[in-house]
Amino acid sequence: MQEEFVLKDKQEKLAHTFIEEYLHNRGQSFETLRTLPPEDAKQLMIKASIHASLKLAEIEERAQMVTELRHATESLLTHD
Numbered sequence: 001m002q003e004e005f006v007l008k009d010k011q012e013k014l015a016h017t018f019i020e021e022y023l024h025n026r027g028q029s030f031e032t033l034r035t036l037p038p039e040d041a042k043q044l045m046i047k048a049s050i051h052a053s054l055k056l057a058e059i060e061e062r063a064q065m066v067t068e069l070r071h072a073t074e075s076l077l078t079h080d
Contacts (some may be wrong), residue, residue, distance in 0.1 A: 003038035010057060019045075 023029055026044070033041045 019048040022048040022051040
């Protein structure tokens with residue numbers, strides 16, 4: 001259970017970082033969002049959240065691939 005909490009916390013921090021990255025690449029930040037019209041800020045955050053979700057999914061996919069490769073390699077080594 002503790003492991004799950006730590007993983008969730010790390011994912012949230014990483015998502016926050018990806019959102020910051022997205023905003024920065026568009027000349028914005030969490031602070032400057034407050035100066036935008038509400039609908040513009042909302043749309044920007046929607047796009048930033050999608051960006052973060054895609055980046056997290058990519059990381060998860062790569063981690064899964066590494067795990068599968070490791071298992072396949074271990075299987076090959078134990079059958080020799």
